[in-house]
Amino acid sequence: MAVVSEKGAARVNPSVPVPSLPPSERPPPDPAPAPPAGRIHVAAEGFSVFYADVEAVRSVTLAIPQGRVTAIIGPSGCGKSTLLRAINRMNDLIPGCRVSGRLTLDGEDVYGPQIDVTALRQRVGMVFQKPNPFPKSVFDNVAFGPRIHGIRGRSQLEAVVERSLRRAALWGEVQDRLHENALGLSGGQQQRLCIARALAVQPELLLMDEPTSALDPIAASRIEDLIDELRGEYTVIIVTHNMQQAARVSDLTAFMYMGELVEFDATSRLFTSPAQARTQDYITGRFG
């Protein structure tokens, strides 16, 4: 890691998680692995996802609180991305994918018969592993969501675009090149643009599928800072390979293994005194 600072040095060490939370927002020390405090935003009950015959997510039950950053960690192929993509129904794109059990967003069944998938996806923004801006201008990228949701006025769009870019900490870098092709930005800028694009439709929830795995360490740390800033306003669920990252940015961490949810707890506790032996083995690097 190229960050050479006190903070950066701490980041390298997985066994010393440094929650980047102000103390007031830290989850209260609770001896029992009770459900986390706060209003429940996303809840799964016995939720499974199947790809044809393969059960990628096995009967997961968890409750994700609003306004917090929740990390899902686990080795490759453990079903963490599948679980994440189930929340905004991106798995619908995969032929032969079906679900069982219950998954709710604000108490509403995500797979219920009366759900409007496009409205759901408007409420649940998503940031992908590789930055994927459209081959359009920076402005058009951010304005894409608002436009499809019916905002037409130029000045309105400009306001939304500026607000979203500021929120994604990108405004200063791109305000002079709003009408240049977004593909000309650097990888890190592109990823922040994608976050701005997701924020522009004013979601309640932001899903991030390994958002920094394609970026260099400096760009990655800027994304992490940004996640830190989004805390409180948005519920963020981030899937990551990188345990240090989970430890740095999240309030809560879920550890998944072979499609099952092994442990879900406050990040500080999960990384320091995990209840399960498998969690302990994974975070200490014995497998995965």
Next chain:
Amino acid sequence: MQRGSRELVDRAFTGVGLVSIVLLAAALLTLLGPIVLRGLGAFVFRGTVEHRRVLLEQFGRGDTEEVQRELAAARAAREPVYDMIAAFEREMKQAGPAERRAMGESLDGLKAALRELLGPLPGDPDPPLLRLRFGQTRWDRALVKLQSVLWREQYDYSDPTVMGRKVLVPRADEFRGTALEPLFDRLPAELEAMLRPRWTVYWGFLFDRSRDAHFFGGIWAELLGTVYLTVGAVLFAVPMGVASAIYLVEYAREDSRPVRLLRTCISTLAGVPSIVFGLFGLAFFINTLHVSSSKSVLAGSLTLAILILPLVIRSAEEALRAVPHTYKEASLSLGAGRWRTVATVILPAALPGILTGVVISMGRAAGETAPIIFTAAVSVGQPLALWEVFSRPTPALPWNIYNLCSEHQAVDEIRHVQYGMVLTLVALVLLLNSAAIFIRARISGRLRG
């Protein structure tokens, strides 16, 4: 495998590849070389004063006074020839009847040959056909005609076991000792003065309509007809093809039986011989649907559209599939519906590929002959106005190339027109294909940022 033999195989493979590329290039050159060289003969040639007269009288182009002056000079140069003929005819009046009859036949042959070379003789009535009113417009053709003035073609049937052999008899021998004898020395020497050849660049070949079945003028009707047919085919095929491709890529279930069947059908359609499309077009569009009472550009365009449809579908499908999946995911994750995603994200990103396919299929449509034989093409016709395309047939380059080399009554006289048409068609197709490359490079450059 041993290292030595591995290297040997590598080298052999490289060699084979190189040889095949060189062969291909050589084949291309042997093919394109004559096409270009001969085709250019329709545009750049030594035009005679008759050419300039045709341009002036038939197309109203050129400096009237200068052409008149040149014509007067040419007439003055031709005068001695006509005087000799008149002197010979006077001589004949005093000759005996047998000699007169024998010489009369020879004189008629000579006069016919002279008319082809120089145009009507003084005192001839105005000929009905336009082609007979002018002498040779091209110097290369004039030299050929000069030979038929100097030599008479005759067939030798003396040996009954073989077919008649062609022999050339010098006409000078026939008129030995008469007033016409000096003509055969004078004509070759004075021909330049009589026809005044001059290097000419004739762009009008593309934009003049033809006069008297391509004896004079250019190929505007054919060119325009080809453009109409091609554009018409694209107008029908592209919306249908792109819509089908979008359906196949974005909506259809990949593995379902009907979709698989549909794909097989499209592949089969691509393999159907083009003459079958031609007959289908006649049977379906003209005889069944009655899109027009007989052949028309509309019917031809529809037929060509079906011909290029598989090509358009295929290329559009590939272009759509080549759009990164991440664009689609991003769009859907923002709450865009399927159609919104296709219209605002996928189609724009696939546009270069689709356009390339469209332009290449335009090249295909422009060059196809068989589908338009029964549905759109006629041998002789005038350039159509835009509103006439719904009801009238048109000449078109591919069909008229065939027509000029096989069915025209004077194939040899207008070879240059045929070569010019071939060059024009080849250039048109090459132009379209390079446009495809250009579009692709340009738009994909823009997409990459």
